Amino acid sequence: MAQINKPNEYFNTVLYTGNGSTGHAITGVGFQPDWLWIKERSSTSSHFIYDVIRGVNVKLSSNTTDADSTVADSMTSFDSDGFTVGNNGATNENGQTVVAWNWLASNTTASNTDGSITSTVSVNTTSGFSIVSYTGTGSVATVGHGLGVTPKIFIVKNRTSSNSWSVYSSMTGNGNKLLLNTTDASSSSGNWNSTSPTSSVFTINGGSGEVGASGNNYIAYCFADVKGFSKFGSYIGNGNNSDGTFVYTGFKPAWIMVKRTDTAGAYWTVMDSVRSPYNEISRQLYPSIPDAEYDNGANNADFLSNGFKLYHSAPPSPDNTNASGGTYIYMAFAENPLVGTNNIPATAR
Numbered sequence: 001m002a003q004i005n006k007p008n009e010y011f012n013t014v015l016y017t018g019n020g021s022t023g024h025a026i027t028g029v030g031f032q033p034d035w036l037w038i039k040e041r042s043s044t045s046s047h048f049i050y051d052v053i054r055g056v057n058v059k060l061s062s063n064t065t066d067a068d069s070t071v072a073d074s075m076t077s078f079d080s081d082g083f084t085v086g087n088n089g090a091t092n093e094n095g096q097t098v099v100a101w102n103w104l105a106s107n108t109t110a111s112n113t114d115g116s117i118t119s120t121v122s123v124n125t126t127s128g129f130s131i132v133s134y135t136g137t138g139s140v141a142t143v144g145h146g147l148g149v150t151p152k153i154f155i156v157k158n159r160t161s162s163n164s165w166s167v168y169s170s171m172t173g174n175g176n177k178l179l180l181n182t183t184d185a186s187s188s189s190g191n192w193n194s195t196s197p198t199s200s201v202f203t204i205n206g207g208s209g210e211v212g213a214s215g216n217n218y219i220a221y222c223f224a225d226v227k228g229f230s231k232f233g234s235y236i237g238n239g240n241n242s243d244g245t246f247v248y249t250g251f252k253p254a255w256i257m258v259k260r261t262d263t264a265g266a267y268w269t270v271m272d273s274v275r276s277p278y279n280e281i282s283r284q285l286y287p288s289i290p291d292a293e294y295d296n297g298a299n300n301a302d303f304l305s306n307g308f309k310l311y312h313s314a315p316p317s318p319d320n321t322n323a324s325g326g327t328y329i330y331m332a333f334a335e336n337p338l339v340g341t342n343n344i345p346a347t348a349r
Helices: none
Strands: 011-017 024-026 035-040 048-051 077-079 082-085 097-103 110-112 119-124 129-135 141-144 153-158 166-169 176-179 201-204 217-223 230-236 245-248 251-260 269-272 301-304 307-310 327-337
Touching (some): 119 141, 230 245, 251 307
Antiparallel strands (some): 024 082, 119 129, 129 217, 141 201, 166 176, 230 327, 245 307, 301 307
16 A cells, blocks of 8 residues: 555544534535544534445444444435534534544445455545445354455444444454453454454454344444554553653554553543644543543643654543553554655644
């Protein structure tokens, strides 16, 4: 994959204020999103997640185990420069502030026969991102992801029945999983049949309702490293609130999500450069709970020209991001590459 010099052509964050109307068009994304994650910031509401394969008004929530469901007037269209929301309280309550994280896949879907299960995919090989839909068989199987390179992380959700969101990461290994909807540590799991993904497929164990039950429908979001755009890795916290742990990405981050993996109780934590446009970054959202945005007024992170630095271990858990000796994984997407040809230097904030 070549370096991406304009990351906001593939990922972007937009903020808006709900107006309670049945057709509130949100613009400024810069592209038609294929994966859309909406969270009300100013009050308690579930995270609402949409994608081009499942379609408009069909939501999943990262903070629940629920199957996907059609919620009328929640997100009514994917548009050329954003999306439109209806009058649902989680996406467009009058006067409430909202964040939307947007990823571009291909704006289309295609059949993929690389695996033993035929999948439906929307793939952007330039940005290393694919959305994958498949139906479980109850047996060990492979599923084509379409990336053409090996994913570092993928997130799988059962659309048919109530099951946790199961997360594979190369950092925790093919014999383990994380759960997006919990604060659990990484745990032993047969979900991936102890088989690492390849450049064409990932492996699932049909004995698990989380990833492969017979006749159940699934959605997976798959990510690979791309220079200047995305990085997925791990770090060890140092517990220092004045000289925290530095993580090199090779770009100025626009969005990061981190999770402690070696002990339970730490929340998945999301920070971005739009809700917190200047260092110090104090605003956080937590994918496993429906709580409003938390702002502890402390320095939780700095987004730097070549990575990020983590300081405060913020509530609601004391070890979300930088506990001394804690092991963490992270997902990061870029605002600007450190070196590129877009004439926008990656300067410190």
